[in-house]
Amino acid sequence: MTRTKPEIPVVIIGGGPVGLFLAICLLKKGIECRVLEKRKEPVPDSRSLGIHPVSLELFEEVGITEPFLSAGLKIRKGIALSEDKKLGEIFFENCRKPYNYILACPQFTTEKILRDELAKLNGHALITGATFQSFLEHEQSVEITYSTDQQTNQRISSNYVVGCDGKNSMVRQQASIHFSGKRYNDTYIMGDFEDTTDFGPDAAVFLPKEGLIECFPLPNGMRRWVVKTDEYIPKPGQLKLAALVQDRLGYDLFGVKSTMLSSFGVQQFLAETFAKGRVLLAGDAAHVVSPIGGQGMNLGWMDCRVLADSFAFLTNKNSEIAEQVFREYSENQTRIAKKVARRAEINMALGRRQRMPFFRNLFLKGMLHSPLKRKAAELFTMRGLDSWWV
Known part of the structure; x- marks a missing residue:
């Protein structure tokens, strides 16, 4: 059994698009982190593909926009049609510049770009082939247990653990955070x-x-x-x-x-809180919205920006204010998630x-x-x- 000193400020469970981007944001702010990801390679298919302007702006803040623009395709116009005629057009070019378009980029490409950018910042940050098992929360730390092909019951100690491990999040379940919603x-x-x-x-x-x-x-x-x-x-x-x-x-x-x-x-599901003690949630682990409209992954990236800012604000601060800071993160992102869910419901209703x-x-x-x-x-x-x- 391997033990490490509790010197890693943040351990992220899940190295999909959200977990990878959170790690990049943290490292750019000088906050060391590790990402535990079960898959050794990026997803093999296209899955989520729409990168919205708000996300491109977030990418620009951390200097990773260019590889996405090189790999993606810019959608500047949407056309609405009935069976036999055009109903109208939406021109994204009239929106705020410079990212006045939606960028189509398959998820396998998105994950590869994020993995490459993370490796440039810290070649040890992403631990692949790592299956999360459990965590044990202490007063001043969290001890995470995981396994790899080579060794079981490996442990890493951290100040905080962030669940970016999807809608069936083991982190959320083990933290006993209620996840409520409905299936359409x-x-x-x-x-x-x-x-x-x-x-x-x-x-x-x-x-x-x-x-x-x-x-x-x-x-x-x-x-x-x-x-x-x-x-x-x-x-x-x-x-x-x-x-x-x-x-x-x-x-x-x-x-x-x-x-x-x-x-x-x-489905539409929402965690009762995105922050509980030293456990935090982001992306689908915190909220699931309809994929019609392609906003779920982008919503997760918005979580990352706010969460990374919260961690940076707490650097060298009294730990007693952490609860308030993370409560504000949870409340703010909950409001935004509910709004995104309402928009997705409208899109679904129009398409029925x-x-x-x-x-x-x-x-x-x-x-x-x-x-x-x-x-x-x-x-x-x-x-x-x-x-x-x-």
Whole structure:
């Protein structure tokens, strides 16, 4: 059994996009940390892909924007369509510069970039092949136990532990932090296909009466298709997705090269607190929102910025104020998470099967051809989360 001195200020459980970015933020502020990640390599598929302007601004603060801009594809416009006509357009170019677009970047690329940037700062910060087992909280420290392929019951002592280990967070569960919410009836099938459309770098959202179809460009000549389904499809296949697209839009995806297919349902969950003693939560460990709108990963990165600032503020401060500082982190990010969840609910409602789609389409057409279209663009790019509206 290996023991280390309690000299690591922060240990992060989970080295996905959120845990990696938190580590970068901490190291940039001179706060040493370690990340325990079970996977040895980045995820093998595209998964979360939309990087919003607010996140690009956070990346710029820590000097990691350029590799994302080189690898990603800039989406400057979204088009809303019914089965047979255009309802309107949203121009992200009219939003705040310089990041007046959504950057499409597959998650495997995002994780690789973040791993590389973290290695430049500290080659020992990321411990891969490490399976978190448990933690024991003491008055002045937290002792974390984990295992690797080489050795079990390894221990590392830290001032704080941060759970960035996803919606089924073991850190949250062991801290006895309640996680409440609900599962929606909404289900979807999605796949990445070779781009055979004429949309180029634009995103397209179709709103036929049978349910939403989203169509987003990806780097390397690919395009993500997301289709609303009447029920969960346990074994998604290319033929099923292609049949749904053809039935609703008349567009042919049969025989088109596909690299990823999956089905998913929708959940909304929120931890009762993001801070309990020396245990903190960020990302999906703290909040789960609908993936429709692609804001969950970005919300986690926003957690990281505030949490890193909190740790930096507490450096050389009396530890008695830590509880207040982290309570403010929890309360602030809870408010933002609830707002993001409300926006996601609106997106889902607009994409559901409609008995009378005329009224929904009329509403959207009016919004996209009025002064509100700039506000709509800001909502889709995660602006205004600190305001009262929506």
